Amino acid sequence: MxxxxxxxxxxxxxxxxxxxxxxxxxxxxxxxxxxxxxxxxxxxxxxxxxxxxxxxxxxxxxxxxxxxxxxxxxxxxxxxxxxxxxxxxxxxxxxxxxxxxxxxxxxxxxxxxxxxxxxxxxxxxxxxxxYMYHLDKKEFIKVGNYYKVPDSVLDIIEYISKDEGDFKRLAGSEPFLVYTRQIDGNIMLPEARDVSAEYKDWSIVSIIKGGNLKDICDYCRSNSCNYLVLGKLVQFPDEYLLGYDIKKIYENDDYSLYKFNRIVED
Amino acid sequence: MIKTIILIILWLLIIPSLMGLYMIKFAKDDNKNILMAYIVGILIEFLVFEILAIPFTFLKFSFTALRIAWTVMITILTIISIILNRKNFKEILKVNIGKVKEMPKILTIIFLGLLIFQGYMGFSYMYEDYDDSNFVAKATIARDTDTLFVYNDIGYKYESFPTRHVFSPFPYYTATISEIVGTHPAITAHTVFPVAFLVVAYTVYYLIGTALFQHDRKKTMLFMVILSGLYIFGKYSRYAIFVRLLGRAWQGKSLLANIILPFIIYLFLEYLGEEKDGFYWVLLFITLWAADLLSSMSIFLPIIECTVLVVLYTIKDKNIKYILKFIPCCLPSIVYGIMYLIIK
Known part of the structure; x- marks a missing residue:
């Protein structure tokens, strides 16, 4: 033994x-x-x-x-x-x-x-x-809220919380996988955390980084994610979104929030 | 905001101190030590929560039921303590104010300055930790869904019982305190607890200092200043206990490392192995059981710590009584450990 x-x-x-x-x-x-x-x-x-x-x-x-x-x-x-x-x-x-x-x-x-x-x-x-508090090492970070979540991430999560509808599942990059359910326990996520894996190895993160809208939308549909958050580095023009039944509903300085029109709870 | 601050001070400082005063009536030398009462009170808060949370989880009660039951129990214990100590408050205040007046001024000011600095940093700055997608999320999920260990971290129902966390439901303590003081669990975890548990940890270290230096206040405060310095410069490894307290004080495992394990050292250093130490073995029992709330490691690490110390004390005094007194202290942790292994 x-x-x-x-x-x-x-x-x-x-x-x-x-x-x-x-x-x-x-x-x-x-x-x-x-x-x-x-x-x-x-x-x-x-x-x-x-x-x-x-x-x-x-x-x-x-x-x-x-x-x-x-x-x-x-x-x-x-x-x-x-x-x-x-x-x-x-x-x-x-x-x-x-x-x-x-x-x-x-x-x-x-x-x-x-x-x-x-x-x-x-x-x-x-x-x-x-020294514990080296601010330039970006471990102790000043944010503008008491939740201690990046402000732009909190902004998006709060928007989704207030949006109409009971079913909410969000696909997004690392910060959203970490912080979403700390702020709102009613917003679901597509993948469960495996503590032995880094977030960057999750399929949603690599698919988003790939920047292919078809792959991203396929992922969201197969995982019933009706909300999608993309960083400003991965952006799609509005006319391009029309073919994928998705529309931009909100954006801030760092992220854009999209909603699928016809994804329902699985 | 003012109401929230008052409630935080009430539930994380005043109520534990009052509750603890009842327990320390039985302490032979410490029956007026407000700092000892505070730590004992915090441990009783943890213990009552642990005793309630586990059966409530297995019986599939709601989070609201757990929160109300705990609040009622703590309120009852506090009222009992106030009634039983009503004639002693004047004396207790007089003794403790007397102790404060005897503190060495310069060293105390330096230490308080360092403490306030650490508290300010914990209050004002975000320390990113991905483990919170589990721990803090569980607190928020409990509040938002009014359930206990029903929904996992992404919103699905658990397929099998999460044994690693069921016996250490500290996130639900976070959620309970949040509801009582009127804040969001993420705010309680990331803004309130870094200050509150910093104070608890340094209170334990102060008690250790008084034990090490036989209540010599100057040496004790010098010890506290040096210890604060070690903490502020303690990022030699991100796995060190110093980082845990100053960066992640809201996580149960951080409290295990910075409050429970040192407090056990204090008990062995000052009381256990002395004459008429019966009360302190009871206190050790309370500490070990309360620790189980914090982390799955709490079921094992304190037991290992105590086992090695008890064996050393047995060899030192050539007396098997320490082992006989220690075995009952570990029973709750042993039971949880067996359940943890069987269910897993």
Whole structure:
């Protein structure tokens, strides 16, 4: 049941790689483990507990996570491998490093030494880590709504929500696959998310990117999608749409919304 | 808007604190610690939701029924707590205001500044995560269709029971809070929870700090400032817990990593293994069961954490009592785990 295959070892390695990241924080964490094991006193009850939790516990969890047999055990229970890396959350990384740094500052006797050590530690943290809120990396993005959805995407979804009719199934590119049902649970989508696949590999996304209106309309008809959203890079003149029984009903700066005249619920 | 803010503060801060005050009456040293009461109250909110949501799902009750049942239960528990603590509020306030006055001013201001900055970023900025097409969508679907695990993420009825999520229905907690405070589930998830659960997580870390440094406030606040710095610069890997709290605090698994697992550390560090620790084993039981709401990983990870710590404590004190006290604490998670495996 827990035989270790090559795949299990790969899962184990992948998890470790994800945990380590750039490596410097993990270096600080390993330092903190050594620190508590070396400097916490045996005859002080609290310090002994600190040694156990931030020293021995951390070491045991680290070793377990690196052990393919443990990997196999966990992935067998979970019946998937894609989330194994979360076992590294068992390690008290932040607490351990912060404790070590606090003790280092506290052990200085003079105020000036404490202040200097504090500044040095802040520099170490800045150099070792990566700033969370790099706005140019487009991970933390400013939008104009509290839903925290791209404004132009929200605009289209809200238009569809207010449109007449009970049956609504939307075909669109990645943002719409992600955000539509977060905003309106009554608007359906054509494909279910497979967590092992990227959205860009979904057939609707590749068909839209292909830019062939006949293929797009065939897809929508076979999946009973009565709404279609296309980005401004994939546009069709109104007269071209006439032959496909579809009309543009709304557009904003980034997207155009189309509705099929005669698609009904399947 | 004002009404929404008041309701958010009421349901995510005041009510948990009041509810928790009842539980911590039995805590030997912490029976007036408002921060401990707050965390215990949040755990009780999660626990009551977990206890209700699973049978309601299997019995095919509506989302409205679940929401009303939970709201009523929490209201009853809060009223009971207020009645039982009515003579103690003055003393509790006096003790906690006294603690605030003893806080080191500069370090506290620095920490609060960092906390407000992190809260501002979570409140104001969008962090794109495709997992929300599942988690946040489930909350919206529950609200819009008034069902529990009937419709999948694209709008079809489930062909088979989604066992991975049924035992951890945190999206429905999101939907419930949304309905109570009067916001859309996506707003609750992406705008309210990043601030609310940031406060919860740092409250747990503050408690850990007091345990590590024997209630030395200066060292504790220094610890909090350094920890905040580690979080703000913690994007060394997008899989790190730091990113989870500052970027995705509305997801159950983020709360597992940043609230539950650290809180368990706190219990072992400060209370478990000491004299008269019976109440804290009950608290561990509550924590482990409440954690199951958050994520399918919550059924397993806290148990692994506790098992290793209990074994180490057993070796340390050469006393098998820890194992005997721990086994009942894991029973709900073990039951869910077995059901998870059988149904899957």
């Amino acid at each position: 827990f035989e270790v295959s090559k795949k299990t070892v790969e899962v184990c390695q992948e998890a470790f790689t994800r945990f380590v990241g750039t490596g410097l924080y993990i270096g600080l964490f390993l330092m903190s483990i050594l620190y508590v094991i070396s400097f916490m006193k045996k005859n002080d009850r609290k310090q002994r507990k600190i040694k156990i939790i931030f020293g021995f516990y951390s070491i045991i969890i680290f070793i377990l996570n690196l052990c393919p047999v443990f990997t196999k055990f966990i992935t067998t229970i979970l019946r998937e491998t894609s989330t194994y890396w979360r076992v590294y959350w068992l390690l008290p990384l932040g607490i351990s490093i912060a404790f070590m740094f606090t003790e280092m500052i506290d052990h200085k006797e003079k105020k000036l030494e404490k202040a200097f050590t504090f500044v040095l530690i802040i520099c170490v943290i800045i150099i070792s880590g990566t």
